[in-house]
Amino acid sequence: MPTGPKDRAVNAGHQSVSDFHVYDTTMRDGAQQEGLNLSVQDKMHIARHLDDLGVGYIEGGWPGSNPKDTEFFALAAKELGLKHATLAAFGATRRAGVQASEDPLIQALRDSGASVVTLVAKSHDRHVTEALRTTLEENLAMVRDTVTYLREEGQRVFVDLEHFFDGYRANRDYALEVVRAAGDAGAEVVILCDTNGGMLPHWVTEIVTDVATTGVRLGIHAHNDTGCAVANSMAAVQAGVTHVQGCVNGYGERTGNADLITCVANLELKLGMTVLPEGSLADASRISHAIAEITNYPPSARQPYTGVSAFAHKAGLHASAIRVDPNLYQHIDPALVGNDMRLLVSEMAGRATIELKGKELGFDLADDPARLARVTDRVKAMEQAGYTFEAADASFELLLAEEIDGARPSYFDVESWRVLAESARGDDAVAEATVKLVAGGVRLAVIGEGNGPVNALDHALRQAIEQVYPDVARFHLIDFRVRILDQGHGTDAVTRVLIETSDGKDSWVTVGVGANIIEASWEALVDALTYGLRRHGVASRTNG
Ligand SMILES: CC(=O)SCCNC(=O)CCNC(=O)[C@H](O)C(C)(C)COP(=O)(O)OP(=O)(O)OC[C@H]1O[C@@H](n2cnc3c(N)ncnc32)[C@H](O)[C@@H]1OP(=O)(O)O
Numbered sequence: 001m002p003t004g005p006k007d008r009a010v011n012a013g014h015q016s017v018s019d020f021h022v023y024d025t026t027m028r029d030g031a032q033q034e035g036l037n038l039s040v041q042d043k044m045h046i047a048r049h050l051d052d053l054g055v056g057y058i059e060g061g062w063p064g065s066n067p068k069d070t071e072f073f074a075l076a077a078k079e080l081g082l083k084h085a086t087l088a089a090f091g092a093t094r095r096a097g098v099q100a101s102e103d104p105l106i107q108a109l110r111d112s113g114a115s116v117v118t119l120v121a122k123s124h125d126r127h128v129t130e131a132l133r134t135t136l137e138e139n140l141a142m143v144r145d146t147v148t149y150l151r152e153e154g155q156r157v158f159v160d161l162e163h164f165f166d167g168y169r170a171n172r173d174y175a176l177e178v179v180r181a182a183g184d185a186g187a188e189v190v191i192l193c194d195t196n197g198g199m200l201p202h203w204v205t206e207i208v209t210d211v212a213t214t215g216v217r218l219g220i221h222a223h224n225d226t227g228c229a230v231a232n233s234m235a236a237v238q239a240g241v242t243h244v245q246g247c248v249n250g251y252g253e254r255t256g257n258a259d260l261i262t263c264v265a266n267l268e269l270k271l272g273m274t275v276l277p278e279g280s281l282a283d284a285s286r287i288s289h290a291i292a293e294i295t296n297y298p299p300s301a302r303q304p305y306t307g308v309s310a311f312a313h314k315a316g317l318h319a320s321a322i323r324v325d326p327n328l329y330q331h332i333d334p335a336l337v338g339n340d341m342r343l344l345v346s347e348m349a350g351r352a353t354i355e356l357k358g359k360e361l362g363f364d365l366a367d368d369p370a371r372l373a374r375v376t377d378r379v380k381a382m383e384q385a386g387y388t389f390e391a392a393d394a395s396f397e398l399l400l401a402e403e404i405d406g407a408r409p410s411y412f413d414v415e416s417w418r419v420l421a422e423s424a425r426g427d428d429a430v431a432e433a434t435v436k437l438v439a440g441g442v443r444l445a446v447i448g449e450g451n452g453p454v455n456a457l458d459h460a461l462r463q464a465i466e467q468v469y470p471d472v473a474r475f476h477l478i479d480f481r482v483r484i485l486d487q488g489h490g491t492d493a494v495t496r497v498l499i500e501t502s503d504g505k506d507s508w509v510t511v512g513v514g515a516n517i518i519e520a521s522w523e524a525l526v527d528a529l530t531y532g533l534r535r536h537g538v539a540s541r542t543n544g
């Protein structure tokens, strides 16, 4: 026989470091994002990452609405073992005309094992009459009854008021009546939701300031349809809410929810509040990327605070000031959110960029201004010819090594290469490449096969070099990107290839440019193996 939540509540009672609530809904509203699907195990992993981040509340899903969410709560009750966070179960108020104690979805919330239940309720009069097809009075009763029932069953209750801001504009008195009904029935926090995401910050300020006069503890749940979800959440906090909901990486229905990490970083670093355990924010970038791995959504490079480009500097003028003091072009120290400053080498680089990037890669270029200028000029000329170094650090490092050592690092001399592609009797085309080279004083001629010309060349080159440099056996190509560059002259377009190679531990990117895809790929492949051997400490003919 099931016991009451009083006895079964998991992870109950852990408050965030301050009384301010940081409430994550990645596994519920985040999972409402198009293309995002989480398994039970995915949810377990995400919950642990969120707990490491130190959020106060983790909304695990809607038990009773689908078997997976029900299973997640059952497993969480047995195995999750959160350190900081409290698990919350999400669901709707009872159905119209049904007693809370007889509504199966309310029973599922009660039986979820979660100590907190977050109920979604209607507060916009038109939604009550048209979507719920009931009366305004019955909606108030649905809120009161459900909150009262779950409180009596021993659960803490938060109430999400859907479409609150639109509802307030349509019928202020009714919207405020729903807030009071929830608060009076025992809801700990009433969350004002910008469900359609249409608000602007000054409207949020105005409305929250008015609703705060009810004396009910308020929260904010903002969607990003105007691109203002985080700004609206900040406006709500400044107007008095003490509970912020959001999703890691801004996942969520349509354009997403407020990015929870951006919100907490703003609260801690801009507003000086303490909303996470001390030191947790420095884990934010790692956790944002770890969760992106689980959701299988590549993280946005331009994500505030945690994106790989959040502290990447491309313009020469920026780098020249950064050389004096990084804070001249950064709003915070990236280490505060576990991110790093990066310098991007491109045609927009000046000498300062090259010097700083060189330093990052372990080269001291400051003592030779003429060499620094020469590298800068070479980079600009090569970018004009189609190369791109900002995404190909490994090719840039080989260029620097060449300038410093007087010759490009080299492990083999290529005599010739040739590649043929053939399709017989309408079968899929296959390719065969022949590579002739001298490595370690040995002349090698190797044939490689592949499903395309680049694949065949890669196999042939690798098989040849591996005979002299066994480290090459660990290298494998993990990404291959081709771009046809129209140089504005129509017929003389060139091809650029970026190749990412891994040794199973690290990866590096090289670039090649040529009149055709095979020539460009060959250059990038040769750079990839050369860089890899250098990185593995294998002596080249130029450095020893
Ligand atoms: C704003 C938000 O994002 S809230 C979160 C929304 N999330 C989801 O909808 C995902 C999970 N949902 C589900 O799995 C299903 O919709 C269920 C299990 C909840 C309900 O499924 P069904 O019983 O088949 O109903 P259906 O989805 O067609 O319609 C929703 C019903 O809930 C009612 N409803 C909507 N909001 C509320 C509410 N706040 N309180 C009570 N009932 C509500 C609707 O009026 C409708 O009732 P009806 O069946 O009498 O027409």
Ligand SMILES: CC(=O)C(=O)O
Residues within 6 Å of the ligand: 029, 120, 160, 161, 162, 163, 193, 194, 195, 196, 221, 223
């Ligand atoms: C509750 C919720 O997800 C919303 O109103 O957007």
